[in-house]
Each structure stands twice: as structure tokens, then as C-alpha cells.
Amino acid sequence: MTVRYSELIQPERVHGSLYTDPGVFAEELERIWYRTWVCVGHVSEVARPGDYVRKAVGTQDVIMTRSADGEVSLLLNRCAHRGNLVCEDARGNSSSFRCPYHGWTYRNTGELLGYPYNQGYGGKGKLSLGLGRVPRVDTYQGFVFASFAADGPSLKEHLGAAAGELDRLARLSPEGEIELTAGWLKHRAKANWKLLVENETDGYHPQFVHGSVFSVTGSHIGSLYSDKSTAVTRDLGGGHSENDLRPEFRRMGTPMAWFGTSEAKVPEYVRKMRELHGEQAEEILIEGAPHVMVFPNLFVAEISVFMIQPVAVDETVQHVTAVQLKGAPDMNRRLLSQCVGSVGPAGMLLADDSEMYERNQRGMAARMPEWLDIRRGVGRERVDENGFRVGTANDETGMRGFWSHYRSLMEREDAQ
Amino acid sequence: MSSLAGHTGLDLHEIEEFLYREARLADEHDYDGWEALWTDDALYWVPAGGPDIDPERQMSVIYDNRSRISTRISQLKTGKRYSQSPPSNMRRLISNVEVVAVEGTDTVAGANFLLVESRERGTTLWAGRTTYRLRRVEDGIRLAYKKVVLVNSAEALSTLSFLI
Numbered sequence: 001m002t003v004r005y006s007e008l009i010q011p012e013r014v015h016g017s018l019y020t021d022p023g024v025f026a027e028e029l030e031r032i033w034y035r036t037w038v039c040v041g042h043v044s045e046v047a048r049p050g051d052y053v054r055k056a057v058g059t060q061d062v063i064m065t066r067s068a069d070g071e072v073s074l075l076l077n078r079c080a081h082r083g084n085l086v087c088e089d090a091r092g093n094s095s096s097f098r099c100p101y102h103g104w105t106y107r108n109t110g111e112l113l114g115y116p117y118n119q120g121y122g123g124k125g126k127l128s129l130g131l132g133r134v135p136r137v138d139t140y141q142g143f144v145f146a147s148f149a150a151d152g153p154s155l156k157e158h159l160g161a162a163a164g165e166l167d168r169l170a171r172l173s174p175e176g177e178i179e180l181t182a183g184w185l186k187h188r189a190k191a192n193w194k195l196l197v198e199n200e201t202d203g204y205h206p207q208f209v210h211g212s213v214f215s216v217t218g219s220h221i222g223s224l225y226s227d228k229s230t231a232v233t234r235d236l237g238g239g240h241s242e243n244d245l246r247p248e249f250r251r252m253g254t255p256m257a258w259f260g261t262s263e264a265k266v267p268e269y270v271r272k273m274r275e276l277h278g279e280q281a282e283e284i285l286i287e288g289a290p291h292v293m294v295f296p297n298l299f300v301a302e303i304s305v306f307m308i309q310p311v312a313v314d315e316t317v318q319h320v321t322a323v324q325l326k327g328a329p330d331m332n333r334r335l336l337s338q339c340v341g342s343v344g345p346a347g348m349l350l351a352d353d354s355e356m357y358e359r360n361q362r363g364m365a366a367r368m369p370e371w372l373d374i375r376r377g378v379g380r381e382r383v384d385e386n387g388f389r390v391g392t393a394n395d396e397t398g399m400r401g402f403w404s405h406y407r408s409l410m411e412r413e414d415a416q
Numbered sequence: 417m418s419s420l421a422g423h424t425g426l427d428l429h430e431i432e433e434f435l436y437r438e439a440r441l442a443d444e445h446d447y448d449g450w451e452a453l454w455t456d457d458a459l460y461w462v463p464a465g466g467p468d469i470d471p472e473r474q475m476s477v478i479y480d481n482r483s484r485i486s487t488r489i490s491q492l493k494t495g496k497r498y499s500q501s502p503p504s505n506m507r508r509l510i511s512n513v514e515v516v517a518v519e520g521t522d523t524v525a526g527a528n529f530l531l532v533e534s535r536e537r538g539t540t541l542w543a544g545r546t547t548y549r550l551r552r553v554e555d556g557i558r559l560a561y562k563k564v565v566l567v568n569s570a571e572a573l574s575t576l577s578f579l580i
Contacts, residue, residue, distance in 0.1 A: 012450075090570065183474045185464050186572035190537055212497045216490040317572040321475055333472065337479075341487075344573075345476045346462065348491055351577040355499040358537055359573075 003027065009407040012375035016364045019192040019372075025313035026051075031409050032296055033058030037158040039298035039307055040064060043072060043142045045091075049281075052108060053091040056309045059144050062134065063087050064144060065108040072139065074146050075110045076132030082290040086131065097131075106131050141166040142177060143298065161388065165290035168302055172289055173325035174272035180335055182304060184319045185344035191357035193297075193310040194402075196318060199353060200293040200301070201241040201398035203233055204376060209356055213348045224248050228283070229393035232313035233377075236388060239295030239405030246287045256331070258288025258302065261334065269331045271313030289323070293398065295405060304339045304351035314361055318354075320344055374399045379416065425518035426550055426557065431525045434550060434557045435510050439529070442579035443505045449490045450579055455551055455560040458482040462580060467565040477569070477576065492577075499577040506533040506578060508542075516547070522560060523550045529564075533578065540574055543567045 003024055008015035040055045046066040054077070055062045063086075063126055079086050079099040086097040086106060093276040096113060098105045105113040110131035118124050136147040138155040140163060145155050156163065170178055189196070189364060199205065203225040207214070214222040224231050230247040245258070255263045263270040263285070274281040289302040298325075299306040307319040322339035324332045343350040364372075377395025384390045391397030441450040447456070454460075455535075458563060462477040463469050471479045491497045508531035517525040524547065531542040549561035564580050 103551055181473075183465050183469065185475050185477060187570040188574050209498065212491045212494040213487075215494060215496075336473070336475070340476050340479050341484060344464070344475070344477055345576040346580075349573045351499040352497065354575045361526065362536070 003181060005407050005410045009403050012378060013371040013373050014403055015374060016370055017192060019361065019364055020313060022313045024209075025192075025310070027410065028310070031060050031412065032406070033310065034060075036149075036153065036296065036409065037136075037138070037145040037147045037153075037155050039294065039297065040074060040144045040146045041307075042178075042180035043139055043144060043182050046072060047181075047382070048093065050093040050095050051091075052087070052094065054087060056416075057148070058310060059133065061085070063097070067107075067109045071109070072137060072144055073109050074134035074144075075106075075108075075132070076130060076138050079104055080112065080127075080129035080131065081115070082392045109133075124134070141248075142179075148166045152291070158238060159294065160238045160240065161236040161386070162238065162242075162292055165236075165242060165292040166294075167301065168287075168290045169323065171284060172323075173327060174269065174276055175325075175327035177326040179324040179326055180321050181324055182322045182339075184307075184321045187318045187320065187343075187350065188311075188346050189316050189354045189357045190314055190317055191361040192314060192353075193308055193316040194406075195357045195360050196308050196316055196353075197293060197296065197299075197402060198399045199357065200299045201233060201243050201291065203229075203231070203243050203318065203392075203394040204396070205353075205356070209352050210349055212352070216301075225393045227392075227394070230391040233391045233393060233395050233397040234384070234388050235390075235397050235401030236292070237405075238403070239402050240293060241401050242290060242292040243393065245291060245393075249286055249288055251345065253286060255282060255285035256288075258286070259334075260338075266328075266330050266334065269325075269328045272327065293402075295402065303335050304343050306343075316357075318350075320350070374403065381406070425515075426523040426525075428513065428515060431515065431523065431550060432510075432513050434523070434559075435527055435548065438559065439508050439510050443506050443508055445490050445492075445500075445578075446568065447489045447579075449485070451485065452575075453559045454482060454485060455553075455558045456482055457560060458485055459508060459561045459563075460485055461561075461563045462576075463565060463569060465570050467569070477566075477573065478564075478580075498575065499575050502535070504533045504535045504578050507529055508532075520564065521552050523552075525550060526547070531580070538572065542580065543575075544569075 038057050041064050045053050047376055049066055049068045052063050055064050063075045063077050065073045077085050077087050084099050084101040086099045096105050096107055103116040107113055110133045114131045130403050134146045138145050138352040184239045203388040206225045207222045224245050234242050234244050249258045290300055293299050297308040303323050309317045320343045322336040374396045377391040381391050460480040464475050464477045495501055508529050510527050510529050512528040514526050516526050528545055528549050533540045544564055544566040547563045551558045551560050
């Protein structure tokens with residue numbers, strides 16, 4: 001059966017089967033997850049030569065390694081002999097991997113080093129086998145991206161305007177670099193991955209889903225997404241979208257208010273930033289961090305970085321860690337603490353998001369009305385000075401951008 | 417009590433009574449009763465990825481000081497903490513209780529637990545080893561520290577917003 005995506009994805013509504021049909025999920029793996037650029041991790045996770053860490057691209061088990069010459073590789077965790085896992089540990093440091101089944105060894109760039117009792121193969125160096133390698137690996141602001149397609153748009157082209165948001169994150173560090181060195185929480189949701197992606201820049205839900213924590217902490221986050229907010233939702237093209245909260249932070253005009261703190265609490269950080277950036281420091285410290293969903297799986301929510309991993313049509317794992325700013329230890333403690341309180345299985349924000357994903361998945365089992373509505377704000381969208389479609393803080397502009405790009409990838413005949 | 421620990425340490429029976437009560441209050445969502453067990457210098461910790469991470473540098477599932485415990489409880493009490501509204505039905509067994517150390521007025525105890533959680537998502541089995549720091553005070557015993565090491569802390573976890 002051929003899925004007719006142009007019928008299931010319409011400008012103001014999308015069909016429920018896109019979230020529940022295992023056939024759609026299988027096609028997504030091929031046309032999105034094993035083709036476009038997918039974020040895998042960050043170079044700071046494999047800082048030293050020999051470092052490795054197990055990762056996932058779609059449902060693929062991948063080892064991210066750093067070789068002696070500093071190159072980052074993504075190797076498929078599958079012995080070329082009998083398909084056994086060559087790496088069992090979550091992370092470590094080694095220049096090679098040894099398959100425990102028959103002792104085949106591989107360099108951490110994937111090439112076969114040896115196989116025991118080699119006369120059975122006619123001697124040493126007779127086999128031109130190796131670990132599978134993700135064909136294209138590239139980095140941007142230290143984020144490592146993978147593409148299983150040997151050819152296609154470059155990472156720069158894929159990121160498009162979203163690249164600027166990653167720049168905005170990195171410039172918050174006094175050394176211009178972020179690090180993702182705090183380890184990852186892994187949060188499992190019985191829900192389709194697209195529900196997570198759509199929710200990340202949905203400014204309509206926070207006041208409802210997160211009202212419980214806003215009310216007890218006096219958080220200002222709810223008001224950023226209210227009907228009175230001057231913040232906007234922007235379709236950045238390429239399926240990327242953001243909640244641009246800068247208009248609200250500029251209105252407040254207070255350095256560090258974006259982080260819910262004041263400069264008095266992080267004097268060393270603020271001093272370093274002013275020293276580095278001079279007059280421009282005020283703008284950086286006022287505007288804060290981005291809130292951007294990079295298609296299909298990297299979500300930066302100001303202080304937290306999420307990577308969305310599809311597991312099955314109705315199951316997703318969300319990986320999350322705290323942003324750490326190189327050269328800012330006083331900020332990093334606070335970033336970690338605030339992040340731990342907010343995200344993951346027990347997080348005061350994300351546990352409730354995840355509850356919504358799961359209820360959403362169950363709700364869609366109902367036969368009617370079949371469709372999910374994504375029209376909010378269609379009538380009041382505008383095009384900004386850079387040509388991007390913009391809605392209010394709580395409009396569904398980001399979702400429409402996501403679906404438009406999704407459709408273009410899923411409909412391509414040459415993918416079949 | 418004429419135990420070796422004298423008048424400061426707790427004996428095993430006292431410890432078990434406290435642990436069972438703490439477990440029942442958590443299972444039954446008696447949020448005020450559970451919060452009242454804690455000392456002012458409380459620490460409630462569920463590490464992620466393994467038992468020995470540095471919580472000041474690494475991500476934890478929960479790493480609450482007294483103030484954050486209070487926020488967590490207040491959020492649950494709003495009735496709009498949707499991941500616990502409706503609340504999970506659950507019961508836990510506590511066993512293998514051991515006294516690890518006696519330090520002044522504090523007694524450090526360890527115990528295993530097995531918890532069955534039921535909610536619309538389905539039934540989830542949680543298990544692990546908990547370390548408690550219990551303090552004798554004038555009117556009873558208080559909880560100063562609780563570290564819960566889940567057996568599956570390195571895996572992806574379902575939502576865990578009840579009191580574990």
C-alpha cells in the first residue's frame with residue numbers, strides 16, 4: 001500500500017494515521033532518519049583521542065569515536081563477521097574494538113585490524129571488511145550530525161537559518177563554545193516521535209500543561225507564551241522552528257532575566273562576558289539562549305539540549321542534558337541544577353509534557369475525527385524582514401513548517 | 417534501648433518501622449505526611465546512568481534539596497501535575513534492610529525495594545537499592561538523605577513523577 005502523503009498532510013490539518021501507522025514509521029526511517037542530517041551528539045562527549053560513546057541514529061546503534069588524529073567517526077555497532085555487537089559499554093576510551101564472539105578487532109575508525117587463526121582466511125590482510133561507517137559526518141558549533149545518504153544537501157544547507165540559533169547558544173559561553181559533558185537522561189514515552197517535535201515549539205501548551213509548576217514557583221515562563229506576549233513563533237524553513245522570546249527579554253531589558261536570575265548571582269560570568277564582548281555584551285546577556293527545534297531531532301530549550309530518538313511508531317526516547325558553557329563554572333552549576341529540576345522522567349516540566357505525548361497517542365486511537373488541527377494563527381501570520389513566516393507566541397506556525405518539510409521529504413519518489 | 421549504638425543510633429526494628437511508614441506515605445500520595453519526614457538539610461537523590469555519578473556535575477533523575485522537595489510536593493498538590501493526576505496506583509516492598517553506619521545522631525541504612533506502579537500507560541516495575549540517612553530527633557525520627565539507585569538507571573526510563 002502506498003501512503004499518499006499529499007492527502008494526509010494538508011495546510012491546516014494532518015491525518016492521525018501519520019502517528020499510528022507502522023508503515024509510515026518504516027518509511028520515515030528510510031526517507032528522514034537514514035537520509036537527512038540527524039544530530040547524534042557533541043564533540044565534547046569524545047574530547048580525547050580514543051574516547052567513544054554509544055549513540056543512536058534512528059533505530060541504529062552507532063559508536064561515536066575520536067581517533068588518534070582527532071577525527072570524529074560514527075561506526076555501526078555490528079561486526080563484519082557474524083553481526084555481533086562490537087561495543088557493549090556505553091562509553092570508554094580505546095583505540096580499537098574487539099568483537100567478543102570470535103575476536104575480530106577493528107580500529108576506532110572502523111578498519112579491520114585482525115581476525116584470529118587467520119589461515120582460515122588464507123592469512124593476514126586478506127579480508128576487505130570493516131565496520132559500517134555513517135557515510136557523512138559533520139559538525140556545527142560542536143554538534144555532531146550524521147547522514148546515511150552519501151550525497152545530498154550539506155549540513156550547512158540543511159541547517160539553514162537554524163545555524164544562527166546554535167551560534168546564539170555558543171556565544172553565551174565566555175569562550176564561545178558549549179560543552180555537553182553532564183551525561184544524558186533518557187526518558188521513554190509511549191508516543192510517536194512527531195508529537196515530541198511538534199510540542200517543542202508549541203507555545204500554546206505551556207500555560208496549561210505546566211500551570212502546576214508555574215503557579216508554585218512564580219515562574220515568568222507562562223507569560224512569555226500568553227496572548228499578550230510580544231514573543232513570536234518562527235518557521236525557519238527546512239522543518240526548523242523557534243519560539244523567539246527575545247522581544248519579551250528586550251522589553252524586560254535586564255541581563256540574565258532570560259535565565260530567571262540576576263547578574264548579582266553570577267558576577268564572574270557577567271564580568272567575563274563584558275570583558276570579551278564590550279558594549280555588545282548587554283544584548284547577549286539580555287537576549288539569552290534560543291528555543292529552537294532543529295529538524296528532525298535536535299531541540300535546544302535555552303538551558304537544555306534534547307535529542308529525540310524514534311524507537312517504534314508509538315515509542316520514543318528523549319535524551320536530555322544541561323548546556324554547559326565553556327569557561328563559566330558559576331553558570332554551569334546553576335544550568336545543571338535548573339535543568340535537572342525541569343527535565344527527564346521526574347522533571348517538573350518534562351514529566352508532564354511526556355504525559356501529554358502518551359495521552360495524545362492513546363487519544364488518536366479513536367476513529368473520529370481522524371485529523372489533527374494545525375491551523376492556529378493561520379489568519380494572522382506575517383512574513384518577517386528575512387522572509388520567514390512568523391506567528392504569535394502561541395500560534396502553530398512551527399508545526400506547519402515542520403509538516404511542510406516532512407511532506408517534501410516523504411513524497412520524494414527517488415527515495416523508494 | 418541497650419544497643420551498642422547507645423542512645424544515638426537506631427535499632428533495626430525502629431529503622432524498619434520508619435522505612436515502612438515512609439513507603440506507605442509515598443504509595444498513598446500522602447504528600448504532607450511524606451514531606452514532614454524530612455529534615456531541613458534534606459537531600460533526595462535518584463542518580464542516572466549508574467550509582468556513582470557526581471550530582472554536582474552530572475545529570476540526575478532527581479536531585480532535590482529541601483527547598484526543591486517542597487516545590488515538588490507543592491506541584492503535586494496542585495492536582496494539575498498531570499503526570500500524577502490521576503495519581504499512579506502503587507505499592508512497594510522494602511526488604512534486605514541493613515544498618516550501614518552510625519554517625520553521631522544519624523544512622524545510615526540500606527534497603528532493597530520492589531515497586532509496582534499501575535496507571536493508564538500500563539504496569540511498570542521499579543526496583544533498586546535505597547540508602548537512607550535517618551536522624552533521631554526529640555519527637556521521633558527524621559529523614560536527612562535518601563538515595564535511590566534504580567537497577568535500570570542506565571536505561572531509558574518511563575515518567576517517574578510519583579515519590580520513589
